[in-house]
Amino acid sequence: MKIKVLFFGIFTDIFGKTTIELEVPSPINVVELKAFIIKNNPKSTALHFAVALGETYADDNARIHEQQVVALIPPVSGG
Template sequence: MKLKVLLFGISTDLTGENTLDLELNKNASVADFKDTLQRQYPKLTQLNSYAIAVNESYANDDTQLHENDTVAVIPPVSGG
């Protein structure tokens, strides 16, 4: 299945991309998505944690993905 991926903050710096088209197996979960993304962009393992949103709603690792979902990678935000 094809997903549109949006990357924000440091995840953009680590991948060199701000949007991606990613192909995953049917019935993939957010955990599968993270594994695939980290294999393709190993620098993402430098992030201790990051949130995932699917179609503008926060998702956990068990969330099932569907064809044409939009998945956002949201790293921790710091400010001052």
């Protein structure tokens, strides 16, 4: 199934864009999606990130749905 992925911070440099449509296995939950993204990482750098669904931090076992907008949140540094 297809999902929309949003990139922020250092991820915009690593992935070279701010958003992509991504084909992922279905069904998939947050922890599985994280593993999928790490496996398909275009760079060799380690990736550390949280996942947000509906603009809220998601639990590892939250299910991701077709066409859902998924934000990858690298370590934040506001303030």
